[in-house]
Amino acid sequence: AQSVTQLDSQVPVFEEAPVELRCNYSSSVSVYLFWYVQYPNQGLQLLLKYLSGSTLVESINGFEAEFNKSQTSFHLRKPSVHISDTAEYFCAVSDTGGGNKLTFGTGTQLKVEL
C-alpha cells in the first residue's frame, strides 16, 4: 500500500517570490512520482513526473521537483511564481509494477498574491 502526505494545505506567496510545496510518500514497493495541477472547475494536468534516472525533473513552465529516496520526498519548487500559478497542486505515486492507479496526497492550494 502507498500513501502520500502533503503537509501544507494552503501556501500563500507574493508574485515573483520562490515557493516550495512539500510532498512525502510511503510505499513498500518502488513507485513513480507525479505532480498534478488543478485549476478551478477543471480536471488535473500533469506538471512533471519522476520515473527513473536524474533525481531532478523539470516542467516547461519553470517548476522543478527533486526525488529524494532516503527522505522519501518529492518536493515541488519554483524560483519565481506568477499570478497564473494560482491553483491546487497534487502529489501522487503509482506502483512501478504495472497499472495506472494513482494514490494522491490531499493537495496544496497555492495562492499567488500581488
Place this chain on the structure above:
Amino acid sequence: KAGVTQTPRYLIKTRGQQVTLSCSPISGHRSVSWYQQTPGQGLQFLFEYFSETQRNKGNFPGRFSGRQFSNSRSEMNVSTLELGDSALYLCASSLADWGSYEQYFGPGTRLTVT
C-alpha cells in the same frame, strides 16, 4: 487531437436513484481510470480498465461499478445513490496500463445527490 471528454458535466440526482457517467478517452488510448474527488476524502481511485478488462479496483462498495467498451469508451454506474456520493468524478486515459505513461484527465462530472 481531442482530449478526454466526460458526459454529462453536471448531474443532480435523488437519494436511492442510480446514475451512469460516461468517459471518452483520447483516440488510441486503451486505458481508462476513474477517480472520485470530494473535499473531505480528496482524490480516491475507483477503478481502471484496459482493453475492456478491469485492471485495478479501489476500496469502494459494490454500488460502484464500471465497464469499458471495445472502442475504449468507459462508463461508471452508481446504484442506490447516497448523499455522500456527491462528488466530482474524474476519468483519465492513457496509452497503456504501465504507470510510466502519462494519464490525461477529463474535466469531470459534478454529481450532486439530494
